[in-house]
Amino acid sequence: MITLQTIVDELGLVVLTEARDFGAVTPASGYASDLLSCVMAGAQKRSVWVTLQAHANIVAVAALLDLSAIIITEGAMPDAASIARANQEGINLLSTPEPTYTVVGRLWELGLHTG
Amino acid sequence: MDAEPLRTDRVITDGAANLISRVEELAYELTIAEVMSRDPRAIAPGTKMGEVMETFREARISGAPVVANGELVGIVSLEDLIRALRESNIQAPVGEYMTRMVLTVKAHSPLIEALKVFEQRHVGRLPVVDDDNRLVGIITKGDITSGVMRALQYDYQEEEVRKYRARHLFEDIVSDRTSLTLRYKIAHGAFAQGGNASSHIKRALLRLGASPQIARRCGIAIYEAEMNLIIHATNGGMIRIEIEPHRILMEAIDDGPGIYDVEQAMQPGYSTAPDSIRELGFGAGMGLKNIQRCVDDMYIDSTPGRGTRLELRINMPPQESLGDAARKTGTTEERDDHTTNHRR
Numbered sequence: 001m002i003t004l005q006t007i008v009d010e011l012g013l014v015v016l017t018e019a020r021d022f023g024a025v026t027p028a029s030g031y032a033s034d035l036l037s038c039v040m041a042g043a044q045k046r047s048v049w050v051t052l053q054a055h056a057n058i059v060a061v062a063a064l065l066d067l068s069a070i071i072i073t074e075g076a077m078p079d080a081a082s083i084a085r086a087n088q089e090g091i092n093l094l095s096t097p098e099p100t101y102t103v104v105g106r107l108w109e110l111g112l113h114t115g
Numbered sequence: 116m117d118a119e120p121l122r123t124d125r126v127i128t129d130g131a132a133n134l135i136s137r138v139e140e141l142a143y144e145l146t147i148a149e150v151m152s153r154d155p156r157a158i159a160p161g162t163k164m165g166e167v168m169e170t171f172r173e174a175r176i177s178g179a180p181v182v183a184n185g186e187l188v189g190i191v192s193l194e195d196l197i198r199a200l201r202e203s204n205i206q207a208p209v210g211e212y213m214t215r216m217v218l219t220v221k222a223h224s225p226l227i228e229a230l231k232v233f234e235q236r237h238v239g240r241l242p243v244v245d246d247d248n249r250l251v252g253i254i255t256k257g258d259i260t261s262g263v264m265r266a267l268q269y270d271y272q273e274e275e276v277r278k279y280r281a282r283h284l285f286e287d288i289v290s291d292r293t294s295l296t297l298r299y300k301i302a303h304g305a306f307a308q309g310g311n312a313s314s315h316i317k318r319a320l321l322r323l324g325a326s327p328q329i330a331r332r333c334g335i336a337i338y339e340a341e342m343n344l345i346i347h348a349t350n351g352g353m354i355r356i357e358i359e360p361h362r363i364l365m366e367a368i369d370d371g372p373g374i375y376d377v378e379q380a381m382q383p384g385y386s387t388a389p390d391s392i393r394e395l396g397f398g399a400g401m402g403l404k405n406i407q408r409c410v411d412d413m414y415i416d417s418t419p420g421r422g423t424r425l426e427l428r429i430n431m432p433p434q435e436s437l438g439d440a441a442r443k444t445g446t447t448e449e450r451d452d453h454t455t456n457h458r459r
Contacts, residue, residue: 036342037401040335041408053396057342060310064317064334081307089314 001026002111004069004092007048011106013071013094016078017086025092027068030112032104036061043067048112050103056082063089073100141266147229148222150262151243151252157182158191160210164199167191167209180242180250181213187242187250189213219244222251226262229254282324285360285438295323295358301344303351306395312354313338323358323437329429332409333363336427339402340367346392347372348423360437365410365427373419380415381407 005022008015031043032050036057043049045066051058054076062070069092072078078086078093086093096103156179158167171177171193178192188210195212199205219242220229229241233256243252285293297319299312317334321327337354344352344367352369374380381403388398407413412428431437 034396035399035401036396037339037399037405040338041401041405045331051396055395056307057309057395057397060314060338063314064310064331064338066331 004048007069007107007110007112008094010110011071011096011098011103013096016072016083016093016095017091020092022092025068027112029114030104030107031114032100040065048107050100050107052076052100054078054082056085058082059086059089059091059093062086062091068092069094071096071103073098073103138263138267141263142227142230143225145226145262145266146222147220147224147226147243147254148252150226150258151222151254152258153252155180155242155250155253157250158209159183160188160208160213162209163205164196164207164209164212165205168196168205171196178240178253178255180217180253181209182250185249187217187219187244187248189215190217190240190242192239217242219248220254221246226259229259233259278322278324281322282438284323293359297356297358299341299354301341301348301351301354303345303348305345305351309342309345310338312341316356320358320363325431325437326435329363329431329435332429333365336406336409336429337365339406340365340425340427342397343367343402343425344369346388346397358437361431361433363429363431365429367425368422370422371420373421373423374415374417375419377415377417 003023004025004027007013007027008022026046027048028046029044030048030050031039033039033042034051034053036053039049039051039061043065046068047065048069048071049058049062049067050071050073052073054072055078058070058072058078059082061067070086071094073096075095075097077095083093098106156170156174156176158170158179158181160181160183167179170179178190180187181189181191191209191213195214199207199212204211218232218236218238220232222243222245232238232241240253240255242250243254245251284295297316299315301312302308313334316337317330320330320333325333333356337356341354344354348369349371350369352367355366355368357364357366379385382400383404384400386393386398386400392398403415406425406427409429410427411430412426414426415423416426417423
C-alpha cells in the first residue's frame, strides 16, 4: 500500500502543515476537483484531494470527509489562518507548483487509483 | 545482540499511528521519577557475591546499585554474579565484581533521557539520582514499558469516560421522550467560518455514539446547508439540529431571498451563485442534490422575498440508534410508533 510519505517524496511536495509520520498514512484513493460540492459528493474517505483552491473552506471539506491530505496545485498558497485550522483539524496540506493534471498523472503512476 | 530497526515497512493503521505518537509524547511528558522503582535495594561494597545472589532471588531483581557511605559507587548485575559463579568465587566482596563506571539519570528528567541512554549504552538498568546525586531509585526498560502502559490505560479511560457520559445522556435523563437540540447562527458571507457548524455537529454525534456513516452523512448535509446560508441568505440564518436516539432532525432557516423555483434549484448544475463565489469553488449547483443523497427525508418550504426553511431527517435503524439502552432492549415497536405519529 502506498504511503503519504512516498507521495510527498516522489512528487517533491512542500508540506505546509506540521510534520507528521506520513509513513503511517495510507491513502485509499484520489479525487480531483475545484468544486467543493463535487468533492463532497465524490471523494471517498482517506482520499488524497488534488485542487488549486487554497482558501480555508477546503480544510472544512477535508475534515468532514476524513481525507488523508490535500495537494494544492499551481503554487496556490493558503493563508496562515487556513494552515492553522488544518493543523487543528489534523488535515495534511501539501503544495506543488505543478498543475493538477500532472499531479494526478503522477499519483496514478504511483499506483494510487480510484478505490 | 543487535536490536531490530524500530521502523520497518510494515503497514501501520491509523489507530496504531495515533498510539505510536502518543507513546512518543509520553516519553517527553512522563518523568523518570514517575516510572522508576523506588526501592533500589542498595548493596554495600563489602557484601559477599553469595549474599547478592540471595537478595536477587528474594526480590526477583537482576541488578542493584552499590552504595558506600550514602554515595553510589557501582552497580552489580546478574552477569557479574554469573562471572563470580564461573570463577567459583561467590565469597568475594561485591566491590570486586561490580561495574564502577556508573551512568545515572536524574529523577526529574523526562523519560526520553533514560530511553536515550538505554539505546546508546546497552545497559540493563540505570540508577536514578536527585539533584544532590543521592540515589532515589532504579529504572529498567521494563519499568518504562509498564509506566507507559499505565499512562496509556489512563488516557484511554479518560476518553472512554467522556464518551460514556455523552452516550448515556439519553438513558441518564428520564423523560417520555428525550431530545438534544443544537443551534448554530450562520452569518452571511462568513466563508472563513464555513464548515464550523458541520464539524461541531459531526463531533457531537460521534461522542453521542453515532456510527461514522451517520455522522458523515449529517456532516455533509449540514455543510451544504451551512454554505447555502453563507452564500445566498441575505441576513444569514440559523441551523437547528434535534437529536433523538432513533433519528436526527435538521433545519436550516433564513429570511430571504427565497428560492423562486425549488424544482430548478434541485437540478444538478443549476446555481444562482455569482462568479466571484464560483471562483472559490462554491456554486457548483450540487448542494441540494448532495443533501438529498445524504438524508432520508428532505423538505423545502420557500417563499420568494420571505425566506426558506429546509427540513432534513435521518432515521437510524435500531442497531445504529444512539444510547446503549435502546440498543440493548431493542425497543423497535416504540420507535416505530414515534415515526408513525410524526408522519401523521
